[in-house]
Structure formats: structure tokens, C-alpha cells
Amino acid sequence: MVLTHLTRDLSLLERFAKVCDPSHAETGAEPDADAIRDLLAEVLTSGRPVDTTPLTDALFQRLASAYVHEPVDEEFIPLLLDQCGFAKLAPEPSHPPKALSRQRDFHVAVIGAGLSGICAGVKLGEAGYSYRIYDRNEDVGGTWLTNVYPGVGVDTPSHFYSYSFEVNPDWPEFYSKGEYVLDYLRRCADGYGVRDHVEFQTEVLSCAYDDASKRWAVTVRDRRGQERVDWADAVITAIGVFQGAVRPDIPGLDEFAGIAVHTAEWDPDLDLTGRRVAMIGTGASSMQVGPAIVDDVAQLTVFQRSPSWIMPRRKDDLTVSEGANWAMRHVPFYGEWFRFFTYWFASDGNFVRVVIDPEWHMPEVSVSKPSEDLRQWLLAYAREELADRPDLLERVIPDYPPFGKRILRDSNWYRMLRQDHVELVTDAIERATTGGLVTADGREVPADVLILATGYQVLPMLGQIDITGRNGTALTDVWGHDEPRAHLGTTVPGFPNLFVLAGPNSAPNHGAGVNILAESQIHYIVGCLDLLHERGARVLEPRQDVHDAYNERVDEALEGRVWSHPSVRSYYQNSSGRVIVSCPWRLVDYWSMLRVPDEDEYILS
Known part of the structure; x- marks a missing residue:
């Protein structure tokens, strides 16, 4: 995309059409990569001037559609140019x-x-x-300053979760941890005074x-x-x-003799090594905390009121390669085109999945054909991850359509649940004791630490x-x-x-x-x-x-x-x-x- 952008040679779009395939995202292993890099290197090092003038709307639309392998309608062009950092809207007349x-x-x-x-x-x-x-x-920093629980990070791609006027070339991961988001916000606050x-x-x-x-x-x-x-x-x-923070209304919680901590009020000095931990909640924060602590604790018991739909991981290692970081820092428009890609597949393309089709024949589990297609994809992922644990599978599938609640990104949640020292409890919590929690059926779950992943007001x-x-x-x-x-x-x-x-x-x-x-x-x-x-x-x-x-x-x-x-x-x-x-x-x-x-x-x- 950068090569075509700088040369304005549209024949490259046809020549390298197979490169523009979403299945190659974040892998760096697309076909013809060496040929493209050689051509781009020649353009950037030849000493001849390159065309960095703003793209026309029509040219941007042509390039964008080729990149994502689907039509990018004209109505999206002003938003994309603005939000992906290519060019700001025409500046307002100077104020007298x-x-x-x-x-x-x-x-x-x-x-x-x-x-x-x-x-x-x-x-x-x-x-x-x-x-x-x-x-x-x-x-x-706001929430990125105050939330310091283990595993805290973005579940929107880092390269879009940033300001359009300050595209960041230095994200270490495609979904970066909170400390890097905080560092970015601090640099923006300092850099803009x-x-x-x-x-x-x-x-x-x-x-x-x-x-x-x-x-x-x-x-x-x-x-x-x-x-x-x-x-x-x-x-x-x-x-x-x-x-x-919302603290759960559990009788006896104040009498618990161990440590009870809400994810929004985490003590960074808390050491969970070898502890028996009970975590209440299976929302966004628990999805990050659980996998981050599971290898340190002696026992992890997760109390679930209702399950969440989980988006599949793209790959196990989400580290941004040094080569990609170098390109984002030094190659004109590389970061902007990558930002466009991350935005396009995580934004309005999902809207069709939240619109209710009144004629849909399965309204109890989905709201339309696109909604059902998404549900089947998410189900297939859960079944693959929990193939050897049918007891878990039946408890982690939500009874509401996808997007009814926030869809969460998998941070190895299913893999965490499969571990021998992890238990998922779906029975209601009746009360807390000095030594743990008691469920509605009278079972007592001992715990040294209670993690309250129960959300926010x-x-x-x-x-x-x-x-x-x-x-x-x-x-x-x-x-x-x-x-x-x-x-x-x-x-x-x-x-x-x-x-x-x-x-x-x-x-x-x-x-x-x-x-x-x-x-x-x-x-x-x-x-x-x-x-x-x-x-x-x-x-x-x-x-x-x-x-x-x-x-x-x-x-x-x-x-x-x-x-x-x-x-x-x-x-x-x-x-x-x-x-x-x-x-x-x-x-x-x-x-x-x-x-x-x-x-x-x-x-x-």
C-alpha cells in the first residue's frame, strides 16, 4: 500500500493483488514480500522525490478497497482520512x-x-x-493510571487505540498492556503542552x-x-x-480474614504466589487477570454468574516485530495504512451483526444471519479450545446473541480453565466466611485471596x-x-x-x-x-x-x-x-x- 501510495502506480494493485489478503494480517509472511520491499527500498533510497501530497478521495477509495478486499464506500472516506491519520480535514480559516x-x-x-x-x-x-x-x-492517564491489575491492557488493537493526530509507531504488541498505553498518554500530554x-x-x-x-x-x-x-x-x-468499583453484595464479605481486592483498586505489591485465589466475575477485567496469574497461584476458583462471548486469538505471539516497528517509524504512511487495516475490521463492519432482523427464524439465540454466522464462529472456537472438556464447554456458552454484551478478546481464558488447579463454579455465592466462600448448595470454597472482578459503577x-x-x-x-x-x-x-x-x-x-x-x-x-x-x-x-x-x-x-x-x-x-x-x-x-x-x-x- 505504501509503494502504491508513494508512486501512484495503480498497476501495482493488480500485480500484487494476492498480497492484500486479510489472512496475512500481522504475520509478515505475505507472498511477494521480498519483491515489494525491494521496489519500495528503491523508491525510498533513489534520491528522487516521492509524492507525499494528500491522496484524492477517489484514489484513497481505490487503494483502500484493494487493501481490504471489499468495497470501501464513498461515505466512509472522510472519516477514514481523518481517523487513520492520512490527512486532516481542510483547516478552518484562520481566526481574525x-x-x-x-x-x-x-x-x-x-x-x-x-x-x-x-x-x-x-x-x-x-x-x-x-x-x-x-x-x-x-x-x-485516567483508567490507565489507576488500573494496575495483572494483565491489564487494551482489547481494541493498539494501533487504532490512540489519537489520529498522534499515530504511534512504537507499540510493542498488537494489543498492548496498560503501562504502554499510559506511557503513550503521558507523552501526548507532555508533547502537546x-x-x-x-x-x-x-x-x-x-x-x-x-x-x-x-x-x-x-x-x-x-x-x-x-x-x-x-x-x-x-x-x-x-x-x-x-x-x-462495584463491590458485590455478599453477606459476610467484611468478615473474610484474607485479602479481598477489587480489580479497580489493585495493590501492585500483592503477591499471589502459592495462594488459593477465588475470583468473582467473568467480565473484561477477569478475562485479563485470570490468565495473568494462573501460573503463580496454587488454586484458582472462578465464580461465574453469566458467561461472555470470546473472540478468537489471531495467534499466540502478538508481539510487534522489530522490522514492523522500524517501518512504522521510518517508512512514510506505513503506520497510517496499518491503522486503517486495524480500524476497518474492528468497526462498522460489525454493525450488521447488531441489527435485529424481525423476520429471523432463530431469535432466541441470534438476531440475523450475520449474527448467527458470528455465533457459529465463536462456538467453533470454544469447541476447539475445550474439545477435551465438554463439562466446561456447556457452561461457557452464553444464552444471549453475540454483541448483546461486550465481546471479549481471548487472553488464553479457555486454556486457563483447562488447567488442573483451576475450577469454574457457576453456583450462586450464598455468603462469605473468614476462610472463603460458601455456595448456594452449601459447599465451602477455601481461599486466601478474593479477587472482586465485579465491574464498575x-x-x-x-x-x-x-x-x-x-x-x-x-x-x-x-x-x-x-x-x-x-x-x-x-x-x-x-x-x-x-x-x-x-x-x-x-x-x-x-x-x-x-x-x-x-x-x-x-x-x-x-x-x-x-x-x-x-x-x-x-x-x-x-x-x-x-x-x-x-x-x-x-x-x-x-x-x-x-x-x-x-x-x-x-x-x-x-x-x-x-x-x-x-x-x-x-x-x-x-x-x-x-x-x-x-x-x-x-x-x-
């Missing part, structure tokens, strides 16, 4: 000096210095806005809109425990969906901050405990210049990652702030009728998505079963919605 001065006088408070908060700082700074980020931790705008170990207690001044009073508690009020013209919440959304809008209206009164709604997942009527990142019904739960969500929403927010200055206004908020109509569309669309399937109960839903986390549309649809704010949808004053 007076407008830029107004922007510098306009101050934005950002809550959270994780992936989304850092991105907000980068883009606010580029647009000329004054901003301050508050974070209760001692460093940037964001760290200078962060106030660490500072907790935001409340945000109150002042009708008279049209500003926000932000009450914070600093590292010395002192409270003060800072003022901001706009507030961006960047604290994410997960807001704290999602609701009430933004509940940890006291937010009040116009006329002192509390956001908790508008949203209640579990009915959050927002226009485009970002703005709320009655709360001027309040912007929510990863807000209600904005998560891309069929693919990709939070990085594209953050960039898309922040692009929209900066567009809203620019609109204010272009119109000489101070605040904007969405019209109630526009907000309500949008959410009616959301609810209607979600009725036809797998997350609303009657067999599914997950953190995507509230207590009544309404899906409050997932976005019902494709990434390309939501990304397109957020390109430019529609002035007619807002009240400006």
Missing part, C-alpha cells in the same frame, strides 16, 4: 486577531485527565481557548451555572484539602462511563459531581438515578455550555474504541464554542424539542439492536431495561452528525 483574543478570554474547565480529557486539552489549545483540567489523581494546564490531586465537587454572569462556578477540593471556587465559561466532563451518570443548571435545577433531578439523556450524547437543555464526553447513548458498542468517540465529540464541542464567538454570544444550549426528537430517534433505533434483546441484561441498560450507554448507529453516522453543529438546534444568548 480580535476573534482569537475573545477565545483566549473564554475559559473552559475540563474534568478528567484521561484519554478524553487530554484530547480535549489538545484541541482546545489548538483552537486558542484558555482551559484548565482538573484530575483527582496524581498524573494523567497539556500537562501544564492540569491541576492534579484536585477533585471537582460541584458545577453551578450562574444565570447573572452566564458562567459556571466550579467548586474544587485541592491536594491540601482546601475548597475554592473557580469560574469558567464552559464545562466539559471527561470522566468516562465507569465511575468507581455506571449510574447515576455524572452522579459524583453536583451539577446545577439554569434556575438552580440539578442534573440529578432531570436525569434521575438512571434516565440520562442528551442531545447527540453531549448537550442537555437547561445546562448552558455544559458538554458531556461519553454521554448517554454515544458509546460505539459494536466496534472501534473510545478514542474515535472522544475525538468526534471534542471536534463538535470546539465547533459549538466557535459558533458562539462567530455569533457574538456567550452561551448555548440545545432546544428542548430538538433534544426530545433526537432521543425519540435513539429509542426507536435501539429497539432494533441486539442490546435490547429480551435475553440481555448488561451495564448498557438502566433498571427498566432501556439502553442508556450504546449508540444505535454506525460510527460513520455518528461521526458525521458531529462534524458541524447546527445553529438551528440551539438557543444562543
